Amino acid sequence: MRFVLNGKKVDVRAHAMKRLLDVLREDCGLTGTKEGCGEGECGACTVLLDGQAVNACLVPFGQVRGRAVKTIEGLRGRHPLQQTFVTEGGAQCGFCTPGMIMAAAALPKNATLEDVRVGLAGNICRCTGYSGIYRAIEAAQQKAGGGKAARPARADRVEGRAGTAGLPRRSPKGEGLQAGGGKAGGGKAGGGKRHARRSSAGAGSGKTVRGRRA
């Protein structure tokens, strides 16, 4: 099947119903994209499909024919977010980080804090409390000449918890994360461990857009 992967035209042989996540990791050797829940809840597998953030665990490979897929490897370690996630404490164990960065990369320029919260609502982080992630996005926007809207409110900065930052608290489905191996923007896969859950819209019909479950 032909599609554009990280800016290059590729032809990959895989079953049309194979998950894009598996095609990327197994057939393309791009292991920066992680599997957490495997069911559209955590955002660890976030990639860009025609510029929109999607959960690669929900996208059948057949849907990418002729389209453009960008993974964390496609940022080549040079995207401002990959630097600011490190400098601003947006990454700790690093498991969520590739997905977080890809979701953040899909945000509009000069995204407000609300834009950031909504854009990252499908991505769970069990380590950072989100404040570092928001700071990283703000810093990346400033590097890129954007605004400073992503700065968390004081209560968020102090408490640094998902709930206080306006994000729903969700119980983790499985047990802890594998520490280590988590460079911002491309750590090692966490051995298939399950991650916290977050809802996401399905892959449907070529318009695969993430969102919240009602």
Ligand code: FES
């Ligand atoms: S692995 Fe895809 S959303 Fe969790």
Ligand code: FES
């Ligand atoms: S840094 Fe987000 S889950 Fe560990």
